[in-house]
Structure formats: structure tokens, C-alpha cells
Amino acid sequence: MPYKKGYSVIEVLLAGSILSLAISGIVASMLIAQRNNQSSIAQSQAISMAQEGIIALKSIRDRDYSALISGQGFGLEFSSGEWNLISAPTESQDRLDNPVRTRRVKIDNDINPDVKLVTVTVNYQINPEGDLAQTELSETIINMSKKPTGVSAESTNYRLVDDNIGNINTTFDNEIKPD
Secondary structure, eight states, X not given: OOOOOSOOHHHHHHHHHHHHHHHHHHHHHHHHHHHHHHHHHHHHHHHHXXXXXXXXXXXXXXXXXXXXXXXXXXXXXXXXXXXXXXXXXXXXXXXXXXXXXXXXXXXXXXXXXXXXXXXXXXXXXXXTTOOEEEEEEEEEEEOTTSOOOSOOTTSHHHHHHHHHHHHHHHHXXXXXXXX
């Protein structure tokens, strides 16, 4: 019996299954890449929203430092050309959609009445399924309306440091002098 040239059914099935495995692997990696891209975009938007919150709090500080009262769960709103704190924000205030991002502010002044630690927290949706994540930014805000105190060129502390460096150089020069 003469042999026919061509592929057998088993060879065709084997080639088809290998091809389908390769294609499904490529599709799966594309879906994972798309999900990671969505997550990265959502995280970037949340960080931008938190940074905007820090800038808003500095704007409030510059306008009226006493408006930055201690507490947590504050929201922020921009109206009439200026930022304001919302003491009890509703679910829809200080929130952006697509994807969902909600910003809340915490203000602590345990250190000093003229120094406040502010923390801006943004809860955000990382994928269409509704999984959530959170990012936080903290910064120390100082009452800029008061004159700063501390070491300056005229202060005694600065002069002592300056004099000590001079003494070190003088002592060093004295030790090197030949007998």
C-alpha cells in the first residue's frame, strides 16, 4: 500500500492545541498588562489628588491659619476662587468619579500650636471590578504669619559655631608649626 503525503489527524490536533495554548497565553498576558495599566493610572490620579490636597491646605494656611483646626475626616472644596475645609463632608463631597476617588484630611497639632501635621488620604478604585486601594501624603505645615525664630547670622548660637571653627583652625595651625 502506497503512503499518502500530508498530515495525519493527530498531527493537526497537536499543532492546533499548541497554537491555542500560545494564543491563550498571549491574551492572558495582555489582560494582566491592561489591569496593571488601569491600576497604575488610578494610583497616579490618587497621588495627584493627594498632592492637590496638600497644596489646598497650604493655601488655607496662607489665607487663615486658624481655619486649620485639629481633627480628621475633613473634606476640601474649591469655591469662589479659594479652598475651604468641609468639616462633615457628605459621601459625594470631595470625590471624583471614573474611577472613584475620595479624599479626606486629618490635621494634628500635638507638637506646637504653630506647627500642624496634615495627612491627606485618598481612597480609590483600582479596577472596574471595584477593588479599592489607599494612598496617604503627610506634611508639616507651619504658621507663616509669625516671624520665624531660630539660628540666624546675628544669633549667639551662630557666632559660637563660627568662633569654634575658627578655634579649631587656630589650634590646627599651632600644632603644625615647627619647633
